[in-house]
Amino acid sequence: MELTPPEFTDYDTRLGAYAVIVRDDHVLLALWDEPEVPILMWSLPGGGVELDETPAEGAVREVREETGYDVELTGLLGVETFVMAPEKRFARVGDRPQKNVQVVYEATVTGGELTHEVGGSTSEARWIPLAEVPALERIGLIRKFIG
Structure with a gap:
């Protein structure tokens, strides 16, 4: 069977997965402080999905890495997308824009x-x-899914 080469795109794509975790009228957030970001901003726990992970697996791993908690995903809240211009990208990679796909889950702490x-x-x-x-x-995902 002959494989068709992938279609060329003139942009990069980043898949991220995040969790909204609410307990006792509190939400679990992570302080995002990469050197490229000019101000400290609160974020949902989560981040980039690895090549060998599903978005759900990536969300669970990222929550553990950023907060120390094990979680169970209890629902899909939504998927957000936005395009980042080349000059706005944190890890400058040539002059290509980046399409960000953010999958947001609801989760509960299990350990x-x-x-x-x-x-x-x-x-x-x-x-x-x-x-x-x-x-x-705070980042836009918090505004969209929490307030």
Whole structure:
């Protein structure tokens, strides 16, 4: 059987998976502090999906890495996409735009204990009261799925 070569695209794609975890009127967030980001911003726990993972597997792994918690995904909340211009990309790779696909799940904690990621893209994980979320510097996914 002959395989057809993949169609060429003039952009890159990044698949990410994230979790919304709410407990006792608090939401679990991670402080995103990569050097390329000019201000510290709160994010949903999650991140890039590895080549050999499903989005669900990536979400579970990323939550564990960023927060120390084991989670069970309980539902799919949605999928967001946006395009990042080449000059806005954090890891500058030539002059190609990047299409970001973000899969967002609902999840519950099943084990582990709260810890902070070491050597990753976040430096702190914290349970934040839902009422305080609108006042935070936060990424768009939080605005969309929490407030």
